[in-house]
Amino acid sequence: MTSVPATGSTNPLVITDFLYRARDLFSAKTITQYQDGEKTFGYTYGEYAERVLRLAAALVDLGVRPGDRVATLAWNHYRHLELYMAVPLAGAVLHTVNLRLEPDEIAYIVDHADDRIVFVDTALLPLLDATRTQRPGMQVITTDGDGDVLPNQDGLIALANPLTTPVSRAENDLAALCYTSGTTGSPKGVGYSHRALYLHTFTACLADGHAISERDTVCHVVPMFHANAWGIPFAALMTGANQVLPGPHPAVSDIGTILSQERVTYTGMVPTVAVDLVQHALASGTDLTCLRALVLGGSTPTPELIRSIEEDLGIRAYQGWGMTELSPMGTFARPPRSAENDPQRRYDYVRRQGRLLPGLHWKLVDDTGAVVPHNGVDSGELLMRGPWVAERYFRDEHPEAFADGWLRTGDIATIDSEGYLTIVDRAKDLIKSGGEWISSVAIEQALTTIPHVAEAAVIAVPHERWQERPLAFVAPESGHTLDPAEVLNSLTEIVPRWWLPERIEIVESLPRTSVGKLDKKQLRRTVENDLFVDTHNGSVAGRLP
């Protein structure tokens, strides 16, 4: 028996299945649209599916061919969610463009992806000016316009008949494409196959993962232009969860209103937004206990944020860690059974980046490429591979980011004996002081445990004797002031003396990238331009050991 027949091998893993599943099993479940904290629209999965199938047929009629890229430049709204399914159904690749980028960056990305059509919110049209000049043949369709000047989504839907069968795709064909904002160099494209997103969706619904289920109402706070909103829209469609979309420019007070009004059970967000949400909810008395899970991701939350979500709001906090290159989820921090009933231990687990998701593989390697043991102490660069981990960038650029089928994450990490990951630093953010490495993340975490410190960022500055030394930027909680000398004094009791920053700068707030991560690139520029040195009163010299 050399060739043994396989079970189910002729059924490809394609995400377009989820649309039919949503329509056939969950036709009465709902999608609800908010804008500025007010409900503006709502429909059922049945109505959603009907519009999606018409939109997919319209795309085919417009001449979209299998594998073509169709871009979106849009906020979190139901028409964007329609494109999430209609584009793959038409056999094309959904390219979600980050609306927080500059027009020239957008022009670069759209051109690099060779997008054939762009769907754009009318309010965002100016962001496309450079692109349109550069690509006159590209079709521009508004998601929400009236159709007078440019064709619009509703117009396409009104004229089309529902697609009868999805354009056939193999499971390894691309379904979506995202560009990483990247902190260095040009943006890099990450193509997601149907298979990758399909398996990633299952992972999002695991009881040990985000655990998205039919019983959930999920609110998409994570931008839909950012790594497929963590893949949660696909998970919601697959399980039949109700979905709520906050619309353009949601203020944190709007998010509070939406979560509470729609009795949302699951949401995820970056820690910065969560900090504001907690503050808002406490100040306004908004009850958010409808949430069974508030998942933090995108950057490392402070222990205080986790404690506050759990104790002050009475909500379970979790952490997800990932990258655009991981579709985007790589780990999930959920306390193990042994810690479930002990709040302090629970927070201690959620503070870390969590356990590897089933299906993925990882290893830590040192500078020589040798494997580093998983003992919770030794650190190394984290390498990953698996069915939803990128093995190359779009157009095969940047091959140096991959090694023998492994993605080099660029993160320095430890893994403990229970398999919990702790990201120590970005490889390029480590501080090399006197031949030893100092973790900028560890100092940041320590700084945020000091009373009235809201957030902190640490970067390396050149030093004659020690090669590099840490420099800290610290922002106070609103309504408070900080004295750099006192902050340094408090820090002395928490970290080794030789970690103490060369200088502590008190700033009003920290710069963030377009996806809400600390923008250390900008902080480094600030220092290179010497903006702070000698001109700023809020700094203090650190003491070397």
Added chain:
Amino acid sequence: MTSVPATGSTNPLVITDFLYRARDLFSAKTITQYQDGEKTFGYTYGEYAERVLRLAAALVDLGVRPGDRVATLAWNHYRHLELYMAVPLAGAVLHTVNLRLEPDEIAYIVDHADDRIVFVDTALLPLLDATRTQRPGMQVITTDGDGDVLPNQDGLIALANPLTTPVSRAENDLAALCYTSGTTGSPKGVGYSHRALYLHTFTACLADGHAISERDTVCHVVPMFHANAWGIPFAALMTGANQVLPGPHPAVSDIGTILSQERVTYTGMVPTVAVDLVQHALASGTDLTCLRALVLGGSTPTPELIRSIEEDLGIRAYQGWGMTELSPMGTFARPPRSAENDPQRRYDYVRRQGRLLPGLHWKLVDDTGAVVPHNGVDSGELLMRGPWVAERYFRDEHPEAFADGWLRTGDIATIDSEGYLTIVDRAKDLIKSGGEWISSVAIEQALTTIPHVAEAAVIAVPHERWQERPLAFVAPESGHTLDPAEVLNSLTEIVPRWWLPERIEIVESLPRTSVGKLDKKQLRRTVENDLFVDTHNGSVAGRLP
């Protein structure tokens, strides 16, 4: 861009990954062995993995080649669980043989599978006599013997070094093989690819499915020779759940002890065993509220059983439906969110066979092959396909069970607008009376709602005028007697008059197949042999409309 590179396409979906995951992330989690209700052995996942890797190397040393079949004839114990992983790691196909079959049936199956090695519990050796005579070249290894007469598993493990890398397999290669007991004809082999079992395992861990997680302690009551114990051992390994094995011949009182003593959170079983367990728990005052879920599968539970599990024991009851050909899960009956807090509605959902698992496809067809609508009323034969649905039987036998890539389940069913499946009958168990179909299952369900009826089975008997008429076999609850005329009288109030059975036979208990399903074949033989007619007092003539 005709050929777009895929994400993660070079990482095959192979179940051997789960062993490494269990070892690396969950080394301290436990596997506990019971026998006759007493704990006899226990070890950690770390120790389990070490033994599995040695056993796999031993298999390779024995000359097992990729794709070879290695059989097990064993109860639910830790050495059987070792073989679940060691055989695929050695590149071979795990063939679990049903120990409730007759020796000649076992001989047929082992020969048909061309098993190269059989691992067997010493106590079960006599079941292999016929096979060994027929296949003198086949190696026989005892799981638990002392190694004096035949080699034994511990001996192999002691002599081998751990396998350094798993024998490479493609995801569409077979990992396991089961034979369906079948109610007609010879047993049919169903081969499971790595890919099928891998995806099936993810499904078992979905929040909307069995929801197996790291927080669980699962007890394998379902025999490990029966459709991979519903795939739960693989799910436990993947998530790091603690596992408990009840050992050979567990009595229902032993199961009660184990569940309560080990604080088991999840278990599954056939309704017959669950009926006895409920009765035992109530009589003995055994507290089983440690269970977060008791899943019923293998045959349709009565509404009374579901009510009793929920109300008398205080445990959530669920129903899973599947077939050996579905790896084995096809649907899961979990109440939708809208019914969660209404016990009556909840039971009503769990009574049905549930919603299609994500990844699978289904349709109902009538006699002409035309699609039947999902309106909860019209019934048709259920056809299924998907990544873990058989597309052929082993050695390509019985092609008539498949049509255009669909598996013909042989079940007559309805599907309602919410996507809940109700199995109306096996195609061959429908009763054709006067040109109309009567569902034997519907009459059985109605009979079990009558006080003191424990179980019921309905078959068709030939009838001169009406072509076929129902005949019912009814067993009373222990300690009670039933009067057939009274039963018929009660039934009159529940079902249409023309459904009323021609005759009601009171029997002590109903015959079951080796996997605990109602054995209607045996009941039909009873009738054909006229054992009951005119010689039995416990029958009553039904009245035709």
